[in-house]
Amino acid sequence: MPAFQTSPGMRDILPPDSARWRRFVDVFAGIVGPAGYGLVIPPLLEDAGVFQRVGEATEVVTKQMYRFTDLGGRDVALRPELTASICRAFAEHRPAVPWKVWCAGPQFRYEKPQRGRLRQFEQVDVEVLGVDDPHVDVEVIALGWRFFQALGLRRVELALNTLGQPDDRRRYVEALRDHFEAHLDALTEEGRQTLTRNPLRVLDSKRSGDADVIAAAPAMTDHLSDAAADHFATVRAGVDALGIPYRIEPRLVRGLDYYLRTTFEYLGGTLDSAQNALGGGGRYDGLVEALGGPATPGVGFAVGVDRTLIACDDEGVFSTPAVGVDVFVVDTTGGAEALVITEELRQAGRSADRAFDGRSMKSQMKAADRSGADVAVIIGPDELAAETAVVRPLRVHGDGTPDQAVVPRAKLVHHLIQHHSLRSPAPLASEDE
């Protein structure tokens, strides 16, 4: 066993998986960028008060924060979510509205790790601040949907609900409290504890013992004001107009307490555990104000990278991109020539690698094969003396050994670019799938 390993719930992401992660974020940026969203990069560490406004009854902030006093005596926390940070940034800098931004990065919650749930977890996220129009709800919902499609996922389900205006929500919570308190004996012990913190959250219980009381609970739709009902109707009509399938999920409440009006979740079609929510979001019109900014409507969503990649694995889509270089240089004369040739190729915008430590030709050819290169350049004593290089194709399909060519050393890079279809200089951005 190594002397050190990653802390629980943390992990290293190594090649080649790391390339997949990076591409995941690239795909997301490719969806939201053209829709007018700009990247915002808030700090990972904030005043703990920023997150406390997320909700006193939310376990995420009451029990799960990495919170500590820094050397200057500040009460700080590693961010347990992105939305609060982005709203704080808005309140602090007061950008012009609408403020359409996206974000990607790690968040931290002190939980017991399991499949699809880590203590450091990555999300990609969009937020729109300063727009009340229900059509922006639709835009945001559609962006998430298109993102899952772009990854190749076909079995994601969209669930929609509304929690009403603040007054509606308040009245509904009271109605729920009355209902559950009248049937306390039908609730599990855990359900009763949730009830004292937040009656809304009881609806989110996955305990079978609570199922009957929840099924009999009053519905939000009976407590909606006309304005909230209109807003939601427009959202639904917009999602319909875009041809995005969804279902109304009256029991859908979100984990954070700031949500009101539109809420939604994207559910993975193959993960059937409690971790089947790939992402979700909704409106949080009061959050900026709670953080000391002007009254500002807001809507957004976040997608969990881990869970979504698990869903991709289950559906067999969005595979790890092949890594490799264009050219592998084999040099049995000491390696100095390989040093120069790889440099020339890289300067010319082509990727190139080589072996070190003066290995045998056989060993270097093996390395060339493993490197994924399409072509090997071979420099031996003869080539060095004659100022030539052997160019050997490695990836010719069919039978027989491919022909190798001897080219003048001075024309080597030119020859490779002319006669071999080398990959683009930025393989990560390529659309090779």
Add this chain to the structure above:
RNA sequence: GUGGGCGUAGCUCAGCUCGGUUAGAGCGCCAGGUUGUGGCCCUGGAGGUCGGGGGUUCAAGUCCCCUCGCUCACCCCA
């Protein structure tokens, strides 16, 4: 926070039931077969405090206790 399963080579795992020479396999890695040519094949090699600590025993990878870690589920959440 609660409960189940599992920790043996870089990786995936046998071996543990019923304690007994030097702890194995496949893959990967290194080298050789081919003194200038990868993939396939053959041969050889390196690599292990059997997660850690304690106990029982003449003897522990194997039995017992503790502990750490991983994992799955609950809770909660993305």
